[in-house]
Amino acid sequence: MTNAVLSVSNLVTSFRTGGGWKSVVDGVSFDIGPKETVAVVGESGSGKSVTALSIMQLNAPGLSRVDGSVKLEGRELLTLSNADMRRIRGNEIAMIFQEPMTSLNPVLSIGFQIAEALVLHRRLSHAAAEAETIRLLEKVRIPAAKSRFHEYPHRFSGGMRQRVMIAMALACKPKLLIADEPTTALDVTIQAQILQLIKELQEEGEMSVLFITHDMGVVAEIADRTVVMYKGKAIETGATEDIFKNPAQPYTRSLLSAVPKLGSMRGETRPMRFPIFDRTTGEPDETVETPDTVKGAERPVLEVAGLTKRFEISSGLFSSVKSRIHAVENVSFDVRSGETLALVGESGCGKSTTGRAIMRLIEPSSGSVQLDGVDLLKLSANDLLERRKRMQMIFQDPFASLNPRMKIGTAIAEPLIINGVANRSEARDKVADLLLRVGLSADMANRFPHEFSGGQRQRICIARALALEPRLIVADEAVSALDVSVKAQVVNLMLELQARMGLAYLFISHDMAVIERVSHRVAVMYLGEIVEIGPRAAIFQNPQHPYTKRLLAAVPIADPARRLQKRSVPNEEVRSPVRSADYIPPVRQYREVSPGHAVMVWDAEWEKMGTSGQSV
Template sequence: MSKDDMVEILPIAATPRVDPNAPLVQVQDLEVTFVTGMGDVQAVRGISFDIFPGETVAIVGESGSGKSTTATALINLLAGNGHISAGKILVDGTDITHFNENQMAAIRGKVIGYVPQDPMSNLNPVWSIGFQVREAIRANGVASGRKDVQAKAIEVLQQAGLSDAERRMKQFPHQFSGGMRQRVLIGIGLGAEPRLLIADEPTSALDVTIQKVILDHLESLTRDRNTALLLITHDLGLAAERATKLIVMHRGKIVEAGASLDILQHPQHPYTKRLIAAAPSLASRRIQSSTAAVLADDNVPDMLRLAARHEAIEAKLDKAPIAVSVKGLRKTYSIRRGGFRSEPLHAVDGISFDIHKGTTLALVGESGSGKSTAARLILGLEKPTAGAVTINGTAMTGVSRSDLFKLRRQMQVVFQDPYASLDPQRSIGAIIAEPLKVHGVGDREAREARVEEVLDQVALPTALAHRYPNELSGGQRQRVAIGRALALKPDVLVLDEAVSALDVLVQAQILQLLADLQEELGLTYLFITHDLAVVRVVADFVAVMDQGKIVETGLTDDIFDHAQEPYTQRLLEAIPGAGIEFAS
C-alpha cells in the first residue's frame, strides 16, 4: 500500500470530542454487497442518513429491504460473504469503514451498542445467563472486580425488565421464555451505556406491558444520557410513538425519510402507503375472507357493519359444533427453593373455554400469564395436573398412543421461534413434507405436489424447496413453519405468536391467508399472542389470561371497545401507537 492510499484512522472516544450539535453518525452513499454462488447481490444501494446525539431513528420496511444489513454494517458485523462496497460511515467525523477488528472492538459496546434480533441464536446455550452478562460487562470495561461485575450484571438485567435478576442469573437460555431472552440481550446492549444503541426488533418477542417498560427505559436513556437510538422494526405503531425520525427502506434503498408522524400520517411514496395500509391497529376490524367482502364494504356504516358481524358470528355458533373444549384445566409445577424445600407454581389455574368449529379464539396476556403452557396442555405436549381437553368430541387425556397420534393429525401447531422449530440440516421441502411422511399421506410425487402448493399458499417461491433454513430470512422461516402446519390440512391450528416475526406486509398476507383457509376449510384457530393489534383483526373471541387464570372473555369488538377488567384495560393502553391515527 502506498502512502497516498493509507488512511489515517483516529480513535473514537466513548464521550464526544466534537460539537455535540453535530451528527454522531453520518452514513454517506453506503453500499453493501454479498458474494454468492449466483453472483454479487447488492443488499444496500447508496443510502445516506444522519443520527444526532439523543435522537431516536426508526428504520422500517419488509423483510429483505436492507434494514438489518444497514444496522450490522454500522458495526461491521456483516456475514462473512458481505462487505461495504462503497460509501462512508462516519462516527464523530471519523470514517470507520476501514477499521480493523481491534479498532472496531473498541467501538462496539462503549460507543455503539447492539441488540440483535434473535435471542436464541445470540445466547450461548451451554453458559448461564449470569456468565454471559458478566463477560459482556468485563469485555466492555464497565466494571472490574468480581463483586462489582456481579452487581452491574444484576443492575442491567433489572433495568431491562427482569425484576428477579439475581435468582435468574444461574439459569440457562433454554429455561427462559422468548421475551425473557430478549430482555437479557437488551440488558447486555445497554450495559456499557453506549452513545448509540442499535436495536434490531428489540421488542418483537415481548408482551405490550413489558415492551412499554423497555421502551420507556430506552427513552429515558436518550433523554438523560443523550444516547442515540436506532430502531430496526416492522411495528409502525412503535415507530410512530417512539421515533423522532423515520426511514422507510425498500429493496436496499431509502424511499422516504423525515419526521415520523408526518410520514405515517401523510405518506408520499406508494410503498410507504402500502406499509401503512397493511399495519393492524386498534382501529382495525376483523379480517374477512376474500369471499366475504360484504361486511368490509366501506359504504356500510360502522355500527351496521359491527351489528352484521355479531349476527354472523352468532349464526355460526348456532350451527357449528364445538371443536375444542377446555374444562377446569390446571398445571402445577414444583419449584425448588434450595435444600429440600419446594413450592407449587400454578402456571395454569383452572381455565375453561370452548372454541366452535370455524372460529378463532385469541388467548392473550403478559409473559408468564400461562398462555403457552395452556397451548402445550391442549396439544398434549404436557400432561395436565387436572381438567380435561376435548378435540372434536375426543378426549386428549387418558387416550392410547395410537389415538393421540390420530388426534395430532387433526391439530397442528406453529411455534413462536422459527429458528428453533426448523431443522437446520433439512431442506425446506423436506421440512414441509415431514408431517405428510410421518402420517403416511400420499406417495412421494403427491407429497412433492403438496409441498409446492403449501409454498404457494404462504407466498414463498417453489424454488425455496431445495434451500435450507439458514438461507432464509426470519420472516421466510416463519412462513415455512406455518406451511408445515398447514400441510396435513388440519381441523384445528394452534398458533403460538405465529406472526410476531413477520413484517407488516407479509403479516397481512399470512393473516389474510389464514382467514381464507378458515372460510374454505372450516378451520378452527387458537391464536396465542401478545400483539393485541393483531388480535383485533384475526380473532372472533378473546380470552385474557393473568397469573394462570382467565380474567375476561368475550367477542373481540366488545373486549376492545368496552373492556371491564383493569388488567385488560392496562394491556390495551400499553399498545404502541394506540392513540395515533395513521393515514387511511
C-alpha cells in the same frame, strides 16, 4: 447536518457470493443529530440490520466489503484499524441486539459481563466496576440489583435480559446507541417498558439513538426522523410525522397500511382481512372483504373444562417435591366450527402450555379436553394417534418446525403417508393442491426450507397442518415473528381457509392489534388462569379486568403526534407461577358482564396493584 453525531454518506455494503460481489446496502445516507432518534424501517431483507453492522464494522471480514463514509462526530470510522474500532465499540457507540440471550454469555454472571466493559473502557477497579454495575442495574429497574449481580442470564426473563443489555450498552455513556429490533420478541407490556426506558435514559444521558425496526407503531412512538429502506436503498427520509401523514413512496404507504390499528374493528361483527397494497403502485392489491365464516350449529369442536397443568420441582433426583409451577390452573372454554378463539397474555401466563396440553404434547395434570365429544385425555396412545388427525398445531418459528434436510414436498406429504391417508403418488398430487391453496406454486415442492422466506415457510407449515383436513388448528404465535406485511398476508390466508373449510382456530398470541382483527372471541390469561373471556367487541370496547386494561394500554399507537406524551407504563413483569408444594389455589368466581362476557372477580389488591402486574 453540521453538528451530526453520526453521518452516513453513500454507504455501500457488499457480500462475496459464488458469482462475485453482491451489494445488499446500496448508497444509503442519513444523519443523526444530538439527542435525536432516527428509525430505520423496512422488512426483513431490506438491509437495515446490515447498515447497523456496517457502521459498527461487525460484518464478516473477507466476505464483506463496505464503501462510502461513516463519521462519528466528524471522525471517519471506515478507515480506522481494528484496534481503534474496538476502542469505539461499547464505548462511544453501543449496540443492543434483538435476542439478548444470544448476546449474553450463558456461563458468565450478568454482573461480570457489564463490569468487564467498565474495566476495559473506563479503567475502573473491580470494586468500583461492581458498584457502578449495581447502579446501572438499578437505573434500568432490575429489582434487587445487588443480589442479582452474581446471577446468570438463564435466571432472567426476556424483558429483564433486555434491560441487562441496555445497562451494558449504557455502561460507558456512549454518544450513540444502536438498537436493532430490541423489542420485536417481547410481549406488548414489556415492549412498552423498554421503549419508555430507552426514551428516559436518552434524555438523561443526552444520547443519540439509531432504532432499527419493522414495526411502524414503534416508529411512531419513538422516532424523531425515519429512514425507509427497500431492497438495500433508502427510498424515503424525513420527519416521522410527515412520513406518516404524507408518505411519498408506494412502498411506505404499503407498510403503513399493513399496520394493525387497535380500535379499527369497532362496529364490525366478524373478523376482517388486512388490506394489502401493491409495493410499486401503492394501490389496493386485495379486497378487504372477508367471506362469511362457515359456522356449525352442532356442539363445539373443542370443549376444555378444568384444564390444569402443574410441573413439579424437587431439589434432587430422588428427593420429594418442594414446589410446583402452576402453569395452567382450572382453564375452561370451547371453540366452535368456523370460530376463532384468541388466547392472549404475556410470556409465562400459560397460553402456550394450554395449547400443548390440549394437543397432549404435554400431559395435563387434570381436567378434560373433548374433541368432537371425545375426551382426548382418556384415550390410549393408538386411539390418540387416530384422533390427532382432526387437530393440528402451527408453531411460532416455521424454520424450527421444518426438517432442514427434507424437501418441503416430502414434509407436507409425510403426515398423509404415515397415517395411511394416501400412497406416494396420491400424496404428490395432494401436496401440489395444498401448495396452491396456501398461495405457493406446485413446483416449489422440490425446494428445501432455507430456500424460502419466513412468510413462505409459515405458509408451508399451514399447508402441512391442512394435509389431514383437521377440524381444529392451534396456532401458537404463528405470525409473531413475521414482518408486518407478511403477517397481514398470512393472517388473510388463515381467514380465507377458515371461511372455506369451517376450521376452528385456537389463536395464541400476545399481539392485541392482530387479535382484534382475527378473533370472534377472546380469552385473557394471567398466571395460568383466564381472568376475562368474551366476544371480541366486548373485550376490546368494554374491558373489565385491570389486567386486560393494562394489556390494551400498552399497545403502541401508530400516531407520531402522540410521541411526546408520556405514558404510564408499569415496570413489573408477570409474577412467577411457582408455588409451595402445599399451596391450594383459591376458588375463583366469575361474574357475567353481558351475554358471553365473563370476568374473574378481583379484590381490592387488584385495584391497587393489578394494573402494575401483581397477582390477585
